[in-house]
Amino acid sequence: MIDSQQIADDVTRALTEDMGGGDVSARLVPAEQMMQGRIVARESCILAGTAWAETAFRRVSNRSLVQWLYRDGDTVPADSVICRLDGPARALLTAERTALNFLQTLSGTATATRTFVDAISGTSARILDTRKTIPSLRTAQKYAVTCGGGFNHRMGLYDMVLLKENHIMAAGSITAAVQASRMINPDVPLEVEVETLDQLEEALAAGVERILLDNFDLDGLRAAVALNDGRAKLEASGNVDISNVCDVAETGVDYISIGAITKHIRAVDLSLRFDPLADRLVVL
Incomplete structure (x- = not known):
């Protein structure tokens, strides 16, 4: 609370x-x-x-x-x-x-x-929120997400490192970005966003324990789950709505993050x- x-x-x-x-x-x-x-x-x-x-x-x-x-x-x-x-x-x-x-x-x-949450009932996936919240109401909206049965992703830029496309581009590679993060923020949880299976392989090789699969289609999500083989927690994000969220959950991902629950309300x-x-x- x-x-x-x-x-x-x-x-x-x-x-x-x-x-x-x-x-x-x-x-x-x-x-x-x-x-x-x-x-x-x-x-x-x-x-x-x-x-x-x-x-x-x-x-x-x-x-x-x-x-x-x-x-x-x-x-x-x-x-x-x-x-x-x-x-x-x-x-x-x-x-x-x-x-x-x-x-x-x-x-x-x-x-x-x-x-x-109701749409993915019966699967093991969890619905997550994002930072796409109404300005000055983030804490309140994230509380409301839990009232609806969802779970909170990071609260802000301070409590989890999320290495996205531009971070990786600036660092030179996923491996370099992960190494820098572990050196600078050794005690802060780390997640890496990937856009391809090759990037997923690189993140897994770097020992990343939580990986965001950005805009993967259903076949891509299934392939990612198979490649991962339980080594990291996988989060699906992008192009998910109420019409396909159950299909996404059934691919075997651990989390599904949905900006619409806080920004399209x-x-x-x-x-x-x-x-x-x-x-x-x-x-x-």
Whole structure:
């Protein structure tokens, strides 16, 4: 789980962007007005981002209460109430968009991930995310990927060496790049991207334990798995979508990295609605 300071920083940045000098619309509501309401899922989804949404409501007013009826990672049926709200009307209105933005975006990420995870059910492959994330929301989106049943690749440029085409070109060869990496970053995990079976052979000869197969077709992936013969963990990447991900998984690769689950997401349709004053319920 992400630490609370990271969540607080994300929410503070988002509220500052939205509120600026203050919510001029919410000022039209009497300051003493208290309201109850609910957030409803207009479509089925995998929920993610509850901590960000609750932090947004609480940051605007610590008198705002949120009662969650589902948890992150749960499947939420269409037209279900995700949570109930109780607090100052002004505060709920001011926090509404920021809270929904986090919930919609992160639930969209989790839902997209689950679609891919379900598609390869029965195989031994795992779905990975990438660094192709929304700026300033990487940690949040990578958390949402885990809510959808996926796994995180490296968080950034600091926690794994990934030698790609241009690194190899600059170093002169895969072998030279691997040697330099081991000398400079001996304790940092190493992965090498290859584009051909010959490059795969070179990476294996250099003792690389994790290899990314870039844009291999299905026959190429099968050949790579056979050539590898279990020596390294293999990751398929490039030209993978929901229509072919199961075929890719069945070639025997260990991982499939998919940028679309964080960069091509569609926000889930959620809505916040106040309860009529005559129908107010007590939120425990």
